[in-house]
Amino acid sequence: MARRIKTKDVVGKVASLCRKACIVIRPDVKKAFEAAIKREKSATGRSIIRKLLDNAALAKRSGVAICQDTGMTVIFATLGQDVTFDGGLEKAINDGVKKGYKEAYLRKSVVADPILRGNTGTNTPAVIHYDVVPGDRFEITVFPKGFGSENKSALVMLNPTAPFEKIVDTVVKPILQAGPNACPPFFVGVGLGGTADMAATLAKKALAEPLTKKTKGKHLARLEADILKKANSSEIGPMGFGGTQTVLAVKAKAYPTHIAGLPVAVNISCHALRSARGKL
């Protein structure tokens, strides 16, 4: 049963999600900060997390972005096979990002070429991932990714026989290397399996989902717990000033992979983990 969606509505929806993502703290992130304050043994660490909550409250009240790095815009679109559009979908999504970043006074942080640079002035193009599903759903998650943390991403192609502890260390290493530079406390996305590019996308996707979403598989839940424990034993703490809350959550996603491989991708999010979801 075909359902036709107006691209004008896609533009409006994406624009409002851009604003929401950058200005309104995610409820699961807010809860994570509140829980972290209770667990943090360092007084400096607790003070920092309290200030982050103050910052979030001020951002929501005043309409000023939580962080000035309103990121390169990543979009996850769930596209039902029975949906049609009255125009170009990709253009509509990008027009929505352009509109949102203009109207909400967000920063234009995208350059046209990685070598030649040159700010595009619109924060487009966005990085768009499409999941095509049966039916007539159309859902969009806008995920602005700041580059202080994105610059600390890692991809390691482990041997298929790599022991569990080696997988843990493979994820913990880039977290420790990031240290204060990516604004801890962190939320860490881990993508395992598929191909190199699939693993990296999974790591990003893991961060776009609610922190409370149940992880598929006891072994992955154990992996998350071991990574969290080891990373926090570093005592890097909030902003690298020492403390027990360096990582607040680790979310792992896996995909079938090749007999010769075990791709492991790590996507670190700073404390300003931001996304907003909507549907048409």
Next chain:
Amino acid sequence: MKRIELPLTKETIASLKAGDEVALYGKMYTARDQAHQALVADIEARKELPVDLDHITFYYAGPTDTPPGAAVGSIGPTTSSRMDAFSPILLKHGHRGMIGKGERSPEVVDTIVKYGGVYFSALGGAGALLSQSVKAVKIVGYPHLGTEAIRELDVEGFPCVVAIDSRGNNLFAKTLKKAKKMLAAM
């Protein structure tokens, strides 16, 4: 919280100790990746600089656009380590105060000690809170750089922490010791 006037003086810098929580009052200048690269290129080409480097304080920041009614948009610090390649040359030419977030390289620490500089860490990701202490903004250099242009900020009570003082004491040396040990063992 120590009240510190900008521009920094030799005496003020000498009085600051790693760990001091300060509130800055006066003029600081935004400059991040592109502006640092441009300043160093202009120095090497013996061109006139858009700002006087003598005792200048640079804030590594690229703000969002300014919403109506506000003096400036969201304006938290960017990662300082990306400026490590450029800070030593600028320190040599008179620059003294640096505000950013995260670690600095051993070369930057050595140059801070050599010339009597100071590095402050501001709260990363607190762009809304930090915008409150900025009372006026104007572009003074490299306007074509957009968000990365050099902006003169008039600040009142801009909160930050002395992360590296002029004697080379480094807050991160203690806090990151265990992490560096863990990395060496991996």
